[in-house]
Amino acid sequence: MKKTKLLLVDDESGQRKMLAGYLEKNGFITEQASSGEEAIQVYSSFFSPVAVVDMKMPGMSGIELIGRLREVNPFIQIIVLTAFGSVETAVEAMKRGAYHYQTKPVELEEFLFNLNKAAEQYHLVVEHKILNDRVRETFGSGEIIGKSEAIKKVLELINLAAPGDTTVLISGPSGTGKELAAHAIHSLSGRKENRFVPVNCAAIPENLLESELFGFEKGAFTGADRRKPGKFELADGGTIFLDEIGDMPLTMQAKLLRILEDHKVERLGSEDSLTLDFRLIAASNKDLNQMIKEGKFREDLYYRLSVVIIPMPPLLERPGDILLLADKFLKEFSQKLGRDISGFDPAAASSLVSYNWPGNVRELQNVIERAVVLSRGDVITLKELPGLKTSDTESLDNLEKIADVEKAHINKILGRLNWNIGKTAEILGIHRNTLRAKIKEYGLSQAD
Structure with missing residues (x-):
């Protein structure tokens, strides 16, 4: 069985060596660093798919290190170590791209399980990117x-x-x-x-x-x-x-x-x-x-x-892709028709996500083309999306931020699935821990 490379960053020498020894006995090749600065130097030559980063270290913080490592390798899967009671810091780390967090003291079996899942996620993400690149080379904008x-x-x-x-x-x-x-x-x-x-x-x-x-x-x-x-x-x-x-x-x-x-x-x-x-x-x-x-x-x-x-x-089962597809079609038709349209206002974005799309991607493509033709401004509004208004989009006058759209959409999907976290995360295309972080961030509850 091929071993997985892992970068272990922790300023506590004893814990770092203990974890490294345990992981090397369980299928990992480890490289250690005692600071964020050292980790950056080591990673350029080690280039592992997974890293473990302590959140609280002298000098460069764990949050900053996450960003620096992802600059070098956008696909790296990072598990952060945080003290018990510092979950808010871990949530911030996951917003910056961390895969998971582990509280101290580390429960070794759970830690190993999460690391193996992170390694698996890395390979899935890379394979998905390679395949998309191959399809993109073949189809251009039709990927x-x-x-x-x-x-x-x-x-x-x-x-x-x-x-x-x-x-x-x-x-x-x-x-x-x-x-x-x-x-x-x-x-x-x-x-x-x-x-x-x-x-x-x-x-x-x-x-x-x-x-x-x-x-x-x-x-x-x-x-x-x-x-x-x-x-x-x-x-x-x-x-x-x-x-x-x-x-x-x-x-x-x-x-x-x-x-x-x-x-x-x-x-x-x-x-x-x-x-x-x-x-x-x-x-x-x-x-x-x-x-x-x-x-x-x-x-x-x-x-x-x-x-x-x-x-x-059907598009109804992949709501997290609707705005990605809409942005793609908007760029294509804006270029084709010689228009300078930057995007969708929050109400229009919410309307696109809330609509059922019985005609699926083809219907979305036609709707965006019509909106570009009808638009007279630099953003698409509800006026350019006739027929898409639903009960969820009729009173959106006070919406000003995309975050509000995301909050409403997450709450709606959770409600439809009786707050099944795993299924909701799968439909949204995000990790369940990311979903939990967003539930906490937006203050959502099952009673809403």
């Missing part, structure tokens, strides 16, 4: 945006599915980015130099679907005045993406199943088979399992398609 746990899981699944040739089924409501996910899989795969061929099964009339997918020979039917390759043939060497596969007729489902089994296609009007090399990715906004029960979708085809399933979450 998959978000910090929520739901979208992190999507990115992890894309990263795992991309290298192979297994079929992938992407599920989720309309507007959640299923085609973007499919394109990401293709562009991160060994087939990226070849074609990505999207087909919307719902948009092609049933009597034309077969000829579109498989192609036809000249004279195959009235009006076939030339040979035409089908979508599968065009995807030879690359990826074919069948969107809304739940709308495919049963007769076509049987033919698709056969093609998946032998990768052979016959053009309409031809007796010869073409052996093709393609990867198939499918998507549906329908419940295919329910369609199987109703006899509208073949069970054997479902099992061939669903080797890997990637569920795309």
